Amino acid sequence: xxxxxxxxxxxxxxxxxxxxxxxxxxxxxxxxxxxxxxxxxxxxxxxxxxxxxxxxxxxxxxxxxxxxxxxxxxxxxxxxxxxxxxxxxxxxxxxxxxxxxxxxxxxxxxxxxxxxxxxxxxxxxxxxxxxxxxxxxxxxxxxxxxxxxxxxxxxxxxxxxxxxxxxxxxxxxxxxxxxxxxxxxxxxxxxxxxxxxxxxxxxxxxxxxxxxxxxxxxxxxxxxxxxxxxxxxxxxxxxxxxxxxxxxxxxxxxxxxxxxxxxxxxxxxxxxxxxxxxxxxxxxxxxxxxxxxxxxxxxxxxxxxxxxxxxxxxxxxxxxxxxxxxxxxxxxxxxxxxxxxxxxxxxxxxxxxxxxxxxxxxxxxxxxxxxxxxxxxxxxxxxxxxxxxxxxxxxxxxxxxxxxxxxxxxxxxxxxxxxxxxxxxxxxxxxxxxxxxxxxxxxxxxxxxxxxxxxxxxxxxxxxxxxxxxxxxxxxxxxxxxxxxxxxxxxxxxxxxxxxxxxxxxxxxxxxxxxxxxxxxxxxxxxxxxxxxxxxxxxxxxxxxxxxxxxxxxxxxxxxxxxxxx
Amino acid sequence: xxxxxxxxxxxxxxxxxxxxxxxxxxxxxxxxxxxxxxxxxxxxxxxxxxxxxxxxxxxxxxxxxxxxxxxxxxxxxxxxxxxxxxxxxxxxxxxxxxxxxxxxxxxxxxxxxxxxxxxxxxxxxxxxxxxxxxxxxxxxxxxxxxxxxxxx
Numbered sequence: 001x002x003x004x005x006x007x008x009x010x011x012x013x014x015x016x017x018x019x020x021x022x023x024x025x026x027x028x029x030x031x032x033x034x035x036x037x038x039x040x041x042x043x044x045x046x047x048x049x050x051x052x053x054x055x056x057x058x059x060x061x062x063x064x065x066x067x068x069x070x071x072x073x074x075x076x077x078x079x080x081x082x083x084x085x086x087x088x089x090x091x092x093x094x095x096x097x098x099x100x101x102x103x104x105x106x107x108x109x110x111x112x113x114x115x116x117x118x119x120x121x122x123x124x125x126x127x128x129x130x131x132x133x134x135x136x137x138x139x140x141x142x143x144x145x146x147x148x149x150x151x152x153x154x155x156x157x158x159x160x161x162x163x164x165x166x167x168x169x170x171x172x173x174x175x176x177x178x179x180x181x182x183x184x185x186x187x188x189x190x191x192x193x194x195x196x197x198x199x200x201x202x203x204x205x206x207x208x209x210x211x212x213x214x215x216x217x218x219x220x221x222x223x224x225x226x227x228x229x230x231x232x233x234x235x236x237x238x239x240x241x242x243x244x245x246x247x248x249x250x251x252x253x254x255x256x257x258x259x260x261x262x263x264x265x266x267x268x269x270x271x272x273x274x275x276x277x278x279x280x281x282x283x284x285x286x287x288x289x290x291x292x293x294x295x296x297x298x299x300x301x302x303x304x305x306x307x308x309x310x311x312x313x314x315x316x317x318x319x320x321x322x323x324x325x326x327x328x329x330x331x332x333x334x335x336x337x338x339x340x341x342x343x344x345x346x347x348x349x350x351x352x353x354x355x356x357x358x359x360x361x362x363x364x365x366x367x368x369x370x371x372x373x374x375x376x377x378x379x380x381x382x383x384x385x386x387x388x389x390x391x392x393x394x395x396x397x398x399x400x401x402x403x404x405x406x407x408x409x410x411x412x413x414x415x416x417x418x419x420x421x422x423x424x425x426x427x428x429x430x431x432x433x434x435x436x437x438x439x440x441x442x443x444x445x446x447x448x449x450x451x452x453x454x455x456x457x458x459x460x461x462x463x464x465x466x467x468x469x470x471x472x473x474x475x476x477x478x479x480x481x482x483x484x485x486x487x488x489x490x491x492x493x494x495x496x497x498x499x500x501x502x503x504x505x506x507x508x509x510x511x512x513x514x515x516x517x518x519x520x521x522x523x524x525x526x527x528x529x530x531x532x533x534x535x536x537x538x539x540x541x542x543x544x545x546x547x548x549x550x551x552x553x554x555x556x557x558x559x560x561x562x563x564x565x566x
Numbered sequence: 567x568x569x570x571x572x573x574x575x576x577x578x579x580x581x582x583x584x585x586x587x588x589x590x591x592x593x594x595x596x597x598x599x600x601x602x603x604x605x606x607x608x609x610x611x612x613x614x615x616x617x618x619x620x621x622x623x624x625x626x627x628x629x630x631x632x633x634x635x636x637x638x639x640x641x642x643x644x645x646x647x648x649x650x651x652x653x654x655x656x657x658x659x660x661x662x663x664x665x666x667x668x669x670x671x672x673x674x675x676x677x678x679x680x681x682x683x684x685x686x687x688x689x690x691x692x693x694x695x696x697x698x699x700x701x702x703x704x705x706x707x708x709x710x711x712x713x714x715x716x717x718x
Contacts, residue, residue: 428648
């Protein structure tokens with residue numbers, strides 16, 4: 001704890017530079033506007049503005065990115081309440097009660113609840129982040145290259161969880177991303193690979209233009225595909241006068257402090273697990289709030305609890321995902337994939353030793369995440385007014401200007417027209433993938449993590465020819481086990497409540513994960529392993545006692561899809 | 567099913583391309599090993615996808631878009647935008663960011679927006695203002711060198 005406090009004081013002068021504060025405020029403002037626009041996700045906002053931060057220092061660039069992240073997470077609630085369409089996937093559950101509340105004439109209260117729940121959730125998430133990240137990184141120092149390689153395989157099975165309809169499509173997309181990352185000069189042997197005689201390809205496909213093409217370009221093409229929809233303004237009812245009721249919202253949230261804290265912990269916990277992210281945490285939190293409410297029948301009609309829970313969770317998720325990202329260098333969801341790209345572009349390589357070696361940068365990131373929530377509350381009202389103006393512009397005009405901006409952004413980052421061609425190529429690929437129903441996020445995940453996986457594979461083979469170490473080392477076995485269950489997670493989600501085998505999924509995961517934990521040294525982890533076996537067997541016993549009875553669960557993938565289709 | 571077959575064909579070509587990777591005598595793991603491992607994985611997943619497609623009754627069959635004409639009609643805007651963007655990048659080294667950017671934005675607005683004289687004028691104003699404004703901001707405000715063409 002003393003080290004944490006010392007590092008916070010070390011980072012304070014770096015963070016409180018006036019220029020960094022200004023960048024943080026600008027980032028939050030941009031995030032609020034872009035996050036509010038349906039179809040323009042937080043991910044897109046991060047990617048679009050990333051090139052413009054390249055000339056800034058690592059601390060300044062990351063501060064800006066974090067401002068956009070926090071602003072975007074909170075901005076999503078505006079679209080959710082005004083139009084019933086979440087501005088970001090992290091605000092899906094906010095529509096369940098936020099939109100009905102707004103339609104009842106309580107828009108100001110709904111927005112206030114969302115803003116302040118986001119604030120408290122984010123503050124709790126950032127406090128946990130500061131405490132959790134160094135702890136996780138100290139565990140990460142135990143990893144060898146075999147463990148790290150398997151950890152990346154586990155992270156790549158995020159691909160499976162991101163492809164809701166078909167597992168194979170997500171894994172194909174991830175594989176193509178891995179393959180794309182091999183194009184260029186081999187970083188270890190310095191020989192050209194798969195360049196097909198094209199000289200600029202020797203530098204490979206850079207992360208930024210790939211991300212811009214896949215996310216921004218392809219998304220914009222989807223937005224203008226239908227002429228009638230493209231000619232409409234971004235949001236309907238944009239003439240509404242919007243005023244946030246801060247006082248009433250704070251009083252209501254104080255009455256529900258337990259809901260806020262529980263939802264925040266759900267958010268952080270979900271964020272710390274790769275493959276999930278805020279798009280799931282907000283639904284889980286809403287579900288838990290409904291189950292523990294004295295009036296569950298009031299949910300979906302515009303109850304305050306139903307607004308507070310998802311908004312607290314989605315902002316707190318940032319704390320969990322950033323903890324894993326900063327401590328291990330593993331992104332937990334689509335947004336942190338982009339954040340990892342941002343870190344790499346600023347020559348910041350997150351790893352278990354990073355926090356120890358560069359505490360001033362690491363703790364600047366933590367401070368930025370914490371303080372961005374205060375800025376978000378202050379700017380939300382201003383952001384709403386600007387959103388109301390921007391929302392009047394037809395989508396096709398916004399799309400054309402943003403496409404031009406992406407070209408400028410990518411060019412100023414590398415001074416290379418080839419990278420604009422990369423945007424074009426991956427934009428075409430990304431759009432084709434969307435049309436064919438392939439998820440795009442696994443591809444970018446594969447292209448970002450591919451080089452790290454290859455490096456660790458090389459190190460492992462160079463250290464020892466014994467390939468069994470990929471299975472026999474406790475951490476390697478743990479991550480491989482989690483990878484198997486992560487890859488099966490979409491199937492579990494699809495059949496939950498419909499097939500009996502799904503009742504065995506969670507207990508089997510507990511029991512399988514317990515073996516490597518028991519093999520680890522010390523007493524704490526083996527004890528956790530034994531407890532997992534106990535909980536797994538207990539769950540199986542309970543299912544057996546109830547005759548393996550199935551029960552439908554809310555917040556399924558289909559329900560989320562239904563909300564997005566509304 | 568067609569997509570899966572194309573993916574498998576692509577994997578075959580990619581695997582063949584790995585034989586062009588030079589070998590070195592100082593590596594513990596050859597430069598071609600990781601790409602081949604990845605290609606093998608993609609091939610495996612593509613095969614699973616092919617098998618799923620064959621047995622999947624819900625997936626749209628080839629021609630579900632109404633043939634080539636139907637396909638082109640449905641994705642007209644996207645295809646035209648890609649063609650315009652491609653043209654923009656081709657012309658960039660010759661006429662510079664300002665002119666090529668303005669042409670791209672104006673033509674994209676014209677393609678998707680209403681095609682009336684009034685709309686054309688609005689699109690012209692928007693494209694000139696937006697592109698010139700951004701170009702000025704970056705060139706003079708942020709002192710960033712954007713590509714210059716022969717003319718501008």
